[in-house]
Each structure stands twice: as structure tokens, then as C-alpha cells.
Amino acid sequence: xxxxxxxxxxxxxxxxxxxxxxxxxxxxxxxxxxxxxxxxxxxxxxxxxxxxxxxxxxxxxxxxxxxxxxxxxxxxxxxxxxxxxxxxxxxxxxxxxxxxxxxxxxxxxxxxxxxxxxxxxxxxxxxxxxxxxxxxxxxxxxxxxxxxxxxxxxxxxxxxxxxxxxxxxxxxxxxxxxxxxxxxxxxxxxxxxxxxxxxxxxxxxxxxxxxxxxxxxxxxxxxxxxxxxxxxxxxxxxxxxxxxxxxxxxxxxxxxxxxxxxxxxxxxxxxxxxxxxxxxxxxxxxxxxxxxxxxxxxxxxxxxxxxxxxxxxxxxxxxxx
Numbered sequence: 001x002x003x004x005x006x007x008x009x010x011x012x013x014x015x016x017x018x019x020x021x022x023x024x025x026x027x028x029x030x031x032x033x034x035x036x037x038x039x040x041x042x043x044x045x046x047x048x049x050x051x052x053x054x055x056x057x058x059x060x061x062x063x064x065x066x067x068x069x070x071x072x073x074x075x076x077x078x079x080x081x082x083x084x085x086x087x088x089x090x091x092x093x094x095x096x097x098x099x100x101x102x103x104x105x106x107x108x109x110x111x112x113x114x115x116x117x118x119x120x121x122x123x124x125x126x127x128x129x130x131x132x133x134x135x136x137x138x139x140x141x142x143x144x145x146x147x148x149x150x151x152x153x154x155x156x157x158x159x160x161x162x163x164x165x166x167x168x169x170x171x172x173x174x175x176x177x178x179x180x181x182x183x184x185x186x187x188x189x190x191x192x193x194x195x196x197x198x199x200x201x202x203x204x205x206x207x208x209x210x211x212x213x214x215x216x217x218x219x220x221x222x223x224x225x226x227x228x229x230x231x232x233x234x235x236x237x238x239x240x241x242x243x244x245x246x247x248x249x250x251x252x253x254x255x256x257x258x259x260x261x262x263x264x265x266x267x268x269x270x271x272x273x274x275x276x277x278x279x280x281x282x283x284x285x286x287x288x289x290x291x292x293x294x295x296x297x298x299x300x301x302x303x304x305x306x307x308x309x310x311x312x313x314x315x316x317x318x319x320x321x
Contacts, residue, residue, distance in 0.1 A: 057101030175242030209274030242285020
């Protein structure tokens with residue numbers, strides 16, 4: 001039975017990845033930070049099937065101990081400070097988790113278990129102010145937030161450890177991927193939660209930032225399959241993962257409100273306080289390498305994803321009434 005170690009197992013991607021690996025017959029070990037309260041709602045249904053261990057991306061020793069004790073075949077580093085707006089408020093902490101945290105876990109692998117295959121969660125935010133469209137593996141990075149900058153560091157340190165120490169270490173440059181498990185602070189979930197609240201009479205308006213920003217949105221459950229496939233390749237290589245289709249935030253809200261029979265223009269307010277200090281206007285993936293070499297393709301389209309998320313929020317909020 002192969003064994004996988006997942007940092008960020010309690011997050012959206014971690015929960016879907018744990019489900020996937022369990023279905024494939026893996027033993028799954030999830031890394032969590034030790035806190036005074038547990039936040040396991042996304043993996044409650046898995047807790048009797050996975051092992052939970054405590055470690056912290058800020059603490060080199062704890063990561064080294066976990067690698068030494070678990071000795072996994074595969075390591076998936078999904079933990080990070082991943083909310084872009086917070087990265088301007090806490091840029092140093094974002095760098096510690098999202099950049100140096102990658103170095104710490106790579107160093108732990110190098111020191112005690114160098115045969116482990118390592119996956120780093122890179123991000124389309126690294127492209128930022130894009131130099132070409134669509135964006136592919138060879139596209140230059142131009143990050144526009146402390147989060148994007150930190151992800152660029154994490155990406156290149158992964159390349160550096162691969163080339164310096166002959167580790168099987170890869171980065172998945174994943175474009176925006178969403179689901180009903182997405183955090184409420186992210187725009188897709190903010191929209192679907194807001195639509196549900198308005199539909200149920202719990203709110204009267206939805207305030208958003210730049211409605212013209214465009215993103216390549218896919219389903220997180222599809223994207224974790226690409227992560228796994230990257231670690232099954234004979235040679236370590238980085239891949240862009242996305243749908244190859246772009247939609248604006250305005251299209252997102254229009255689709256979400258239309259799903260419940262409402263006109264978004266009656267409820268949505270553009271609020272400058274939600275604008276980014278430096279905007280990323282357009283992200284669009286060229287995932288042809290992933291399609292060709294990994295045999296990966298998305299299975300959930302944009303409209304189905306939005307409908308899935310709206311329906312889940314309507315059910316959740318309706319059950320509380």
C-alpha cells in the first residue's frame with residue numbers, strides 16, 4: 001500500500017486529494033498545525049480512514065520528524081497562506097508560509113527521506129501581469145501580490161532542489177479551481193453564498209470588487225487528479241493545469257444569479273474597497289502539456305461548477321433556517 005503525506009489536508013484541495021488517494025488504495029497521512037481548536041469540517045468524513053499528525057511549515061524540526069516517522073512515498077505540499085488579499089496585510093507571514101515553508105519541507109525530504117516524490121502547489125497568480133496569453137509552462141512570471149511573489153519563490157526552490165539534489169520534485173501551476181468546499185472569502189464562494197442568501201431572503205445585496213477581472217475557473221476535484229498524475233510520471237516535470245477557458249467575475253455573478261432565477265444587476269454592488277492594490281486582469285491556461293503527457297482533462301464545465309456551488313450553499317443555508 002503506497003503512503004502519501006498531505007500538508008494542508010484540511011483545505012479544499014487537501015480534502016479532495018485525500019479522497020482520491022484513499023480510493024486508489026493509499027495510506028494517507030494528513031499534516032495539521034497544532035491549535036487550540038480543530039478545523040476538520042472538510043475531512044470529518046475521512047477521519048476514521050486517515051492518520052493526522054501535527055507539524056508546521058514554520059518549524060523545520062517538526063517537518064523533519066514527520067518525514068522521518070512516516071516515510072511516505074509521495075508528499076503533497078498544499079499548505080500555504082493562500083488568500084491573495086491577506087498577503088498585502090500580512091506579507092511577511094505569507095512569505096514565511098508560502099515561500100520559506102516550501103524550502104523547509106524540501107530540506108526535510110532531502111535530509112531524511114530523499115526517495116519521496118514531492119508535489120508543490122504552484123499558482124497561476126505567479127503569471128500576474130501576463131506577458132503572453134494563454135499562459136503555459138514557459139511563460140515568464142510577473143506576480144502582482146505578495147502571495148504571487150511567494151509562490152514564485154516556492155516554485156523556483158522546488159526546481160532548484162530537483163536539479164541540485166536529484167529529487168523527484170514537481171510543481172503544478174494550477175489555475176483557479178473551486179468547489180462547494182472553497183473558503184467563503186474567495187470570490188467564487190462569496191458569490192455563490194451571496195446568491196443563496198439573497199434567494200432565501202437572508203440578504204439584499206452582494207458587494208464585490210473588480211467585475212471585469214477574468215479567470216480560468218475549474219473544479220478542484222478534477223485538479224487533484226492532475227496532481228497525482230504528475231507524481232506517477234517517469235521523469236519529474238512541471239505542468240500548467242487549467243480549462244483553457246476564461247470568464248469574468250461579471251459572468252460568474254450573472255451565471256450564479258440566473259441559476260436561481262434572479263437578475264444580478266438588481267443585487268450586485270461594485271465596491272472599490274474590494275479592489276486589489278495591483279490587479280491581475282486576465283488568466284488563461286494553456287494546459288496542452290498536461291492533456292498530452294498526463295492524459296488529464298477537466299470534466300466539469302464553468303456553468304456546471306457554478307450551479308454545483310450555488311446549490312450547495314442554498315442547501316446549507318436553507319437547512320439552518
